[in-house]
Amino acid sequence: MTVTRLLLASTSPARLASLRSAGIEPVVHPPGVDEEKVLAEATARFGSISAEDAALTLARAKSEAISATTSGDFLVLGCDSVLEIDGAIHGKPAGAAEATARWQAMRGSSGVLHTGHWLVDVRSAAMGGTGGAIGSTASTRVHFADLTDAEIDAYVATGEPLRVAGAFTIDGLGGPFVSGVEGDPHNVIGLSLPLLRNLLADLGVPITELWRR
Template sequence: MPHPTSSTTPVALVLASQSPARLATLRAAGIEPQVVVSDVDEEAAVAQARAAYGELEPADVALLLARAKCEAVASQVETSTLVLGCDSVLELDGEVHGKPADAAEARERWRRMRGRSGVLHTGHWLRDERDEDEGGTGATLGATASTTVHFAEVTDDEIEAYVATGEPLRVAGAFTVDGLGGAFVTGIEGDHHNVVGLSLPLLRELVAEVGVGWFVLGRG
């Protein structure tokens, strides 16, 4: 693995995600990325992969979609940069759950989740699109972070009120830990940033693989 550079020259980062929570997580860590949203058809991408390789593990679905988003955006980027794609899914009873399709699905999801535990998988895929004379490696690599989430015994009325806010319809797993749904998460095992949608420790490892130091990433 290349040693992270000791250079103080900032390395630009493009975030291939429209998630406000991922952007806020990066900004809180001192990283200011450019946001470019991909046009990936997630259902089609997963269906194509299943047709080619058979059933996928939930963690593999997250990584597959993270890579698809990263590569779609990398093909559009014209500047020397690193490109990061992310995608999250909730595993419950061995099944993959992304964003609910509608309020009815969100309510049913919460009836299954309450009082139980699930695993939130977030795939991270990184492409080094920097020019060679700026230290670019041309590498493309990824990994998935997984965090166990314990849910409260919420009532039917609480589920109804939460779904009415619209928040569960906008996020993978139909819950947040950093928003309105935080009161319904009684504990987590693993990286809490990962539940928000982006594991900072894993990102640090990925950028180190391409020789980039944490304190130059997305700075300046």
């Protein structure tokens, strides 16, 4: 029996783990998108864009890059996260020095983690495919502990902050340095499960249909 599968256009281990914990085993495909180029083109076309729109623009680019070349009964999900602090948009730090400076600026403060989600239905008509595409951004405010310089240096030395948007995690070594969140904690990990449920429903697919069987 053919079943609907989710194709995750992301190589994020955290997003994959979130889906698996929710009973979904996606196919994973690297999107191969030049994020700086995508944002530069969007800015040239629309002017200055918000952090929410930046996250959604990148998520859409990733999803469409894969869905354009994918055959099979898949729902293709692209995601991207950015951290907004005082109106500035931050992705992954370029290096240890930037990660250190980022933490020095945000310790004892807070920021908003935006994750864009873009879902494309490439299923066949026989599988109920609509060819539809839909997207939205989830936003969660994150409060950071007041780290010491020694804690920042030790955390940056692990390399973890260099691999993630905003230079922090809540599901890894950075967990003790997040003092609280306002909103969906899954979103901070990189994928809002409640938002995914809503997007799937808008395309006529109950999230339970994607559960492993």
